[in-house]
Amino acid sequence: MDYFLQQLINGVTLGSIYGLIAIGYTMVYGIIGMINFAHGDIFMVGAFVALILIVTLGLSAATPVFLLIFALILVLVLAMALTAVWGWTVERVAYRPLRGSFRLAPLITAIGASITLQNFVQISQGARNKPLQPLISGGFQLTDGGPDGTGFVVQLSYMQIIIIVTTIALMAGFTFLINKTSLGRSQRACEQDRKMAALLGVNVDRTISLTFVMGAALAAVAGLMFLLYYGVIDFFIGFLAGVKAFTAAVLGGIGSLPGAMLGGLLIGLIETFWSGYFSVEYKDVAAFSILAIVLIFMPEGLLGKPEVEKV
């Protein structure tokens, strides 16, 4: 039971990170109907930007707590902004010229952009792993390991709390943005019918760009969280995280914001429980199999709308 609880906590944490990346996939897919293959690598760029900022500011576990929190918020905001520029540029260079082209073209440029980003970071930042000493340690012990102290100690670390709380706060913010603001309205309009939205005065190009910017900013948050949680990043983390986050987006129903979050949580839980109870080696196989099974039996996902095929 205690072991189960620990896996649950770990799974929710991992799931929050996947969910944040998945939102980027789901928003872009919803609005222009393409898989932004480079999104995983934008997440990786975000993690690197965050790492560089943290090292530049000289943060360490010895930094006073209130200063550390303030600095981390600063890092978060800066990383979001700088990564958003990357997301914007990828859209501008690789996707916008191909809008209205045939459907495989943007997917190919997306793969090209993904390869470019990966290798760019490999060259500019080096291929070695970048380990970061933990900045935030400690946490609550939810169980004490039984009377004789031999049982399993369930830990809820401060880092996990920070990840989950940040995710919830961002989700709330973005739900508000999509549902209540005029930007969100244009986005939903473009999602329904891009041509009609353009005729009604929505600046489609700008809306799509902003969607990419928002997705990249969230990916940067996920990157920072990943960095702080696992403490080590390299130029290749984007691929696997990207595929899994896409799985999450599909599982939750692509195009649906709560769906992406739900899918992220499920994928995180499945992966954690699979490695906890079966085998660590095959956890990726588990995640990918889930993707295939969901797509085959429930192509619209958990919260997605069934798609009507039109001539």
Added chain:
Amino acid sequence: MKKQKDTLMVASLKDAVGGAVIALLMALVMVGMKVDVASGRGAELFIEDRWAAVAMAVAIVFVGRFVLNLFYWKKEDTEKPRLGSLLPSVSSFSGLGRFATPVLLALAVILPFLLMYWLGSRGSRQYIDLAILVLTYVMLGWGLNIVVGLAGLLDLGYVAFYAVGAYSYALLAHYFGFSFWLCLPLAGILAAFWGIILGFPVLRLRGDYLAIVTLAFGEIIRVVLLNWYEFTGGPDGLSGIPRPSFFGLEFTRGEGGFADFFGLKYSSIHRIIFLYYLILIMALVTNIVTNRLRRLPIGRAWEALREDEIACRSLGINTTNTKLTAFALGAMFGGFAGSFFATRQGFISPESFTFMESAVILAIVVLGGLGSQVGVVIASVVMIGGFEFFREFEEYRMLVFGLLMVVIMVWKPRGLISSRTPSIALSKNAKGISADLVQEGTG
């Protein structure tokens, strides 16, 4: 007149400044500061700054955009500068196909002897090796072309079938001692079988979903190969895979070998040349089969499916079976190529079957022009040949490769050779049309 020049000047300047600011923001952290692990001080990280590189990047973007704005994009409306206008129009490529085919074929047949004549058997070895590599990719490209180019199914996990073929041969040879010639058809059949197993459930999915599921499948195969240590050797791979024989003649020194039988002086180049012709024949078989199939009802159904799936269905074409045959056939040729790869290398490991490989094959097909057989050849020669050519710049190769994928796609979204030749036509004079004129369905 003067006023107009000024506005152009000012507009270009503004645009260039905008581009430079973006470049600065991008490069500032990711280029300007390199985070690295300090040696000797534990695992501490430190920042190494490279502001000169940032300045260079910003300057390049500024000057580049300024010049482009001033001289290339001025005629178009400035809001939509397109890369396409930067490069010459190459609709003339379309006619290249008919002319290039016999020339390329003749060149391919005499190539080893040409190289031997020029460079001697020692010097030509690496070039023939490279030609074998290029031809392997040509064959893979042609195999994938059936799936992506003809049937319009985006397969991002094609390397899985390549892996199935390679491992089929390696494992059959390892456990049962089967020879290459026995395993070659078996590997193809097994790969086709896997294609059907995978294709059956997923082919009802729409294009992009199919892409992701095939990608996931490719990764699953790789992870299984990597972790099933007892059977596949895991990350160590399988080595000592037997070499193919020439009608029972081994390429060995001494009695009963190939050189001995034909009364030649033994040289290791014989096997290389043999492998070259082997892959050439395998690739040509792929091409011939594809071209013949295109004329059969099934091939026409593939192309119809690519253009519009809904229309196909309403005309009574069984879309599932049609997709499945394309998938299985593509997989089969991938399997053939895989077993050739295994026998050529003599060693295989899951490293050779990463997603990158799938991306390279797909890039060859798409950049060459979907559905164009000659395009695949040109793209393979340019990309794989170019790859090897720039071997010294190892770390920049993939970067340039990724950039090329983006640039060529933006320049010519339909690939280099984008004409669509009608599969059947009433008149003999039917001409190919540009693929831009064909509306592709999104089914």
